[in-house]
Amino acid sequence: MSETDTQTTDGTETARRPGRERGREDGKFGRYGGQYVPEALMPAIEELTDAYERYVLDNEDGFMDEFRRRLADFGGRPTPLQRADRLSERYGRDVYLKREDLLHGGAHKLNNALGQALLAKYMGKERIIAETGAGQHGTATAMAAAHLDMPCTIYMGERDINRQRPNVFRMKLNGAEVKPVTTGRGTLKEAISETMRDWAATVEDTHYVIGSVVGPHPFPVMVRDFQAVISEEAREQAREKTGQLPTDIVACAGGGSNTMGAFAGFVDDGAVSLHAVEAGGSTLEVDEEAGVAPNSASLYTGEEGVLHGARTKLLQDRDGQIMESHSVSSGLDYAGVGPELAYLVDEGRVNPVAVDDDAALAGFHRLSRTEGIIPALETAHAFGFLEDHHEELGDRVVVNVSGRGDKDLEAVIEETDQREIAGAPDMSMFTEGI
């Protein structure tokens, strides 16, 4: 039994929290999950499953103790649960922010990257590779690799490299090699495929640090378990601050790692509503002919299929070809989603919602202006949801601030200039100079 379960609950509940253990046994979440990968990767995946069970679940050699110590000392955990005073006033209910933007690196991504890099070390792997979309996972992996003294290669779509330049600099500063991926549209989907190809050639000495709760078993459960520290802390902090559990948890969802991290500790608390906010992009309609979905709402509009090692909900055309997704935020720009989220949506446990680019940008500016927190564009989708749907929520809402927005400033200047956003500052002085 993992200590992660006992750490933040009062001990008497641990026996009755099946939601925290879902998928650990066989990597299946109802009809979703599984291991759809080339044969060359299967032995590595079996080796990883074994390491996950021993080190993460059974804390062999004190792995989890070292992980928690490094998350505290290097990462800066725990992160605060902060009451957002202006938003609380605006929406007529208590809004709390789980401040993952304050984690080292500026996003929740380090929880997972540090966990997996450390696990790679325990497994005796010599090198780590990772894909990245927004560059946050790449940055977190590069930091973790430098911290643990391991060489590291990051695959990143060419288009994302252009959208997220500050993160590319950060990865390089931390000593990582950044390899541009030019296939397809050059976003996260292509970067994952390319990293899997590298791994297929190098499995014997290399660990693939996947960046979200996606991919073949054991990645979805393992990444969830590393990210679950978010909700373990938040659950405890909410009780301390309010004496009760929250009524609602809101988190954005690309692959869904901050989402599952924010939900995991509450999945078994039936009274707590869980809202997964996806990128609605410019519209929810798809262009079958061109194979383009101008959104990334795979939970909300997707259909069951198999991508990147797992059966899950996907944006795909009638034949099963994967669509090119779109979002103003690179980190949500993905045609798939974690299989556990697909399952929880089918079960009615998680409420999937889509927020479009405009509402996300408005949310970005609102949080920046009124609370003094510049959120990542990914996170901003959660605040777009809050604005439009707060009346459907309970009295104590926790929003997971999955990351900070410094990486997005160039994109925000450009996107804001193209829109009328109430209360947004005039950006023309920046765009004219560009």
Place this chain on the structure above:
Amino acid sequence: MADEPTATGDGDRSDSADPADSAARVTAEGTRANSAAIAEAFADGPAYVPYLVVGDPDAASSKAYVEALDRGGADVIELGLPFSEPIAEGPTIQEALVRALDAGMTPDRFFAFAEGLDVDAALVCMTYYNLIYQYGAASGPRPFVERAAAAGIEGLVVPDLPAEEADPLREACDEFGLDLVFIVAPTTRGDRLDRIMERVSGYVYVQARLGTTGARSDVSEQTTESLDRLSGYDVPKAVGFGISTGEHAERIVAGGADGVIVGSALVDIVGDGVANDRPTAAVADRLESLSRELKEGAERGYAARVGAAESQ
């Protein structure tokens, strides 16, 4: 012994080559064989198994190219049905898949293409699981396999479907008389190898090296090791990944393989034709002559192996 010349027990194959019996069967040694045509392709001498992407760069040229492989001596032809996320492919085949998708290839057009081919070789479809899973109105792999069988496809290779997830597809293949080929990697050993060999039929695809597809200039030692590990299993062993010359084919067959699978070296010729705007007939000629070279290489390797076995 790894280099036994008739490594696959001819008795079983002539058994399963009985066209009257197309139902699933397990031979005495536990080897499945559904397709008589595939069994025959491996029956006397080494099989030359070329791969091309269907619809690359367009359906009409692609038909000419596949038929050129057949004239060049193909025993089995692996027809690639393009998928948008081909995680097992290297750059050469990725680019070909993109060309075919851009030219409008779909599963239905693929089946129509297969039906229109004038070839003697047995046809095998190589694609990714999502396309198989999504095909048709009913969910699951059955509609795809039913349609494939109607189009004259004799077997399937699905690089992202490991044995653990393959039972529904295995069942559908047995129902419609198709073989299901699995890939064995240099890293596949022990229980995993048994699990795969329990489910494989037709032939086993021995991946010559780690990594993705792509033509290479040398032939890896991992191949010999893999063939050694497989020597106890009675199913034809076709080696692929990186083979590009007749000399490679010769060495691989001399080393114990029952067949050679060649993809990227052929796809390179198509890609070169596109890049340099070469006439379809010229590209087809090059495909045919490389095929001849590969097939002759495989036959030389086989003769050397038989000779070595006889002189022992």
